[in-house]
Structure formats: C-alpha cells, structure tokens
Amino acid sequence: MAQYDSCAADYVASKKEGFRVDVEYYTFLYRMLLPTLGKEHLTAKLNDVLAGKRVLDLACGDGHYTRKLKEQLGAKEIAGVDISQGMIDIARAKEAENPLGITYQVADAQDLPSPAEKYDIVTAFYLLNFARTSDELKRMVQAIDKQLADKQPFFATITNICGDASTYNTDRHRKYAFIREAALENGRLSDGAEVKYTQFNAADGTSFSYITYYLSKETYERVFKEVGFTHFQWVPMESCPTVEDRAFYDDFIQYPPAIGIIASK
Numbered sequence: 457m458a459q460y461d462s463c464a465a466d467y468v469a470s471k472k473e474g475f476r477v478d479v480e481y482y483t484f485l486y487r488m489l490l491p492t493l494g495k496e497h498l499t500a501k502l503n504d505v506l507a508g509k510r511v512l513d514l515a516c517g518d519g520h521y522t523r524k525l526k527e528q529l530g531a532k533e534i535a536g537v538d539i540s541q542g543m544i545d546i547a548r549a550k551e552a553e554n555p556l557g558i559t560y561q562v563a564d565a566q567d568l569p570s571p572a573e574k575y576d577i578v579t580a581f582y583l584l585n586f587a588r589t590s591d592e593l594k595r596m597v598q599a600i601d602k603q604l605a606d607k608q609p610f611f612a613t614i615t616n617i618c619g620d621a622s623t624y625n626t627d628r629h630r631k632y633a634f635i636r637e638a639a640l641e642n643g644r645l646s647d648g649a650e651v652k653y654t655q656f657n658a659a660d661g662t663s664f665s666y667i668t669y670y671l672s673k674e675t676y677e678r679v680f681k682e683v684g685f686t687h688f689q690w691v692p693m694e695s696c697p698t699v700e701d702r703a704f705y706d707d708f709i710q711y712p713p714a715i716g717i718i719a720s721k
C-alpha cells in the first residue's frame with residue numbers, strides 16, 4: 457500500500473490551506489512557469505499560457521495542480537501519474553464530476569517507461585523529496601528525463617532543503633497547519649534522514665502524517681548534472697504581493713519549508 461492511500465481524503469481536505477495558493481502557486485506561476493516561457497509580463501489571460509503544450513504531472517495526488525495546468529493555464533493535453541491508488545481514485549472521481557480530458561495513471565515515477573511522444577513540460581510537485589537515497593533520486597530524474605522532449609523544462613517543488621537543522625522540530629510552521637520533525641544525527645541533517653510532516657485540520661481537529669527524506673542541495677545538484685541537465689535553478693518561495701494579510705506568510709518565507717526547481721537539458 458502506498459503511503460498516501462490511508463490519508464488521501466485528509467490530504468485533499470488540507471489543500472484548502474492558504475499558503476498553497478498565496479505562496480506555492482504564486483511562486484510556481486510567476487517565478488517559475490511564466491519566466492521560463494518568456495511570458496513574465498503577462499498579467500491577464502492566463503488561460504492560454506500552456507496552449508499547444510503536452511504536460512505530464514508526476515506525483516499528481518488528487519490532481520490539484522493537474523487540473524490547474526489544464527483548466528486555468530490551458531494545457532493542450534495533460535496526464536497525471538501517482539503511486540497511490542487512493543489518490544488516483546479521487547483524481548478520477550473529480551474528472552468524472554467535471555470532465556477536463558485529463559488522464560490519470562497509477563505508477564511509480566521511478567519506473568515510468570519512455571512515452572510514445574515526449575512531453576513539452578513535466579511537473580512534479582513534492583515528488584523528489586520521497587527519494588530515500590541519491591540512487592533513488594537519480595532513478596526519478598532519469599525517468600523524468602525520458603519523458604521530456606529535448607531542451608524542454610522540468611518544474612518541481614520539494615520540501616526539506618531549506619533551513620538548517622534548527623529550523624526543524626519547532627512549532628514555527630504550526631500556524632500554517634503543519635509541523636516537520638527531522639531525525640537528526642549529532643544535531644545535523646544528513647542524506648537519507650527521515651522528515652515527518654504532520655498536517656492539522658483545524659475544522660475537525662484531526663491530523664495525519666507522512667514521511668519524506670532529506671537529501672542535501674549538493675546531492676540534488678550533482679544528480680541532475682549526472683543525468684545531463686545543463687540548467688538547474690533553485691527558486692525561493694515568495695508570497696503574492698496582493699494577498700490581504702501578506703505578513704502572515706513572513707515566517708513561511710523566512711523559514712521556508714519548500715523550494716522550487718527549474719531544470720532543462
């Protein structure tokens with residue numbers, strides 16, 4: 457059973473948290489996607505940003521971003537892949553309710569076969585942080601490489617990279633309805649360290665947890681280079697300047713739990 461099968465519904469409920477839109481999606485759209493496509497000055501008419509593009513969304517979960525990429529950004533064709541049958545069941549139910557023409561598949565992103573036609577864009581929101589070792593990370597990056605057409609961009613967000621060990625095992629992120637706890641070795645984070653996330657649902661007082669893994673920034677950069685990616689860029693999270701209470705996100709930005717990656721060959 458995949459880790460997310462038991463908490464698929466809880467995870468979907470947690471999607472309502474403001475930072476996912478006000479920080480995460482803002483950063484992806486305005487600091488990653490639009491600048492890479494040379495459309496950074498676009499302020500309106502986002503719904504054809506991905507016109508003509510075939511997109512693959514890895515670790516798509518319930519299709520939260522898969523739907524945005526299709527419905528809000530106008531991807532021509534999009535497929536979502538996730539290792540969890542529970543997550544894909546929810547994604548397919550949402551597709552049945554509101555058909556957008558998205559296909560979903562249960563698969564391990566490490567083992568994806570080469571596609572008949574390569575994709576113009578591959579995304580992976582919170583996939584790579586499930587790699588337990590640099591070898592696993594390399595298998596994921598090689599699988600991503602097989603899916604991507606030449607010189608086309610890969611976009612990811614990952615956890616665990618930002619902040620030193622002292623920013624783990626604190627209550628700093630509790631106001632954003634989660635905490636992260638790392639297994640430290642002599643007070644330090646080392647490659648392969650388990651990082652447990654617990655997300656809280658304020659509405660009903662419940663919580664759920666899942667385990668991810670720390671790999672250093674150097675390990676990520678080395679692995680992408682070994683697979684042949686010539687461009688690799690870290691993209692820090694930013695909050696949307698027009699949100700009502702922007703200061704609420706100050707801790708999120710100062711002690712960021714996540715960071716973006718843009719890579720291409």
Ligand SMILES: C[S@@+](CC[C@H](N)C(=O)[O-])C[C@H]1O[C@@H](n2cnc3c(N)ncnc32)[C@H](O)[C@@H]1O
Pocket residue numbers: 458459460514515516517518519520521537538539540543563564565566580581582583586
């Ligand atoms: C934190 S959720 C993110 C879901 C979605 N991308 C989002 O941002 O809402 C992480 C997802 O990664 C999936 N996952 C973990 N390891 C995977 C793997 N090896 N291959 C494909 N999916 C994986 C989990 O099942 C889970 O749905």
